[in-house]
Amino acid sequence: MIRLYAGNLPADITEKEFTELFAEFGRVFNYELARDIFSGRCRGFGFIEMEGHEARAAITGLNGRSLRGSSLRVNEERPKARGRGGRR
Template sequence: MKRVFAGNLPTDTTERELNDLFAAFGKVFSIKLANDVFSGQCKGFGFVEMEGHEARAAIAGLNGRELRGKPMKVNEEQPRDARRGGARRR
């Protein structure tokens, strides 16, 4: 099972819409959009869980594809420390 990051999404994106996009590449096990606490709107990113080979196909097929005029960024989820360049220093 792989967890895929989907970013640069429009703020009105729904889980159903994201599911429809990813389901074209295989079975979607779960979707979690990051939503703003106050407005309830999508913060512009979310995570999708799929089988490994299907996730790789979705990444190849959706990365850079436009969703309502915005090119999506789709890749394999990276550990939090790796995205930030290592441990935080104080």
């Protein structure tokens, strides 16, 4: 199972549209759209879980694809960097 990051999503994308976009390449096991707490609109990114070969096909097929004027960014999720900034 691979977790993908999808960025540069339009603010008005729906969960149905988001999952259908990836379902072209295989079965979507789990998804999560980042939403604004107050407006409920998409914050421009989300995550998808798919099988390995299907996830790689989705990356190839969707990365750079235009969706309502936005060029999508799709790649494997990277772990958060643990930097030196922030509170201690």
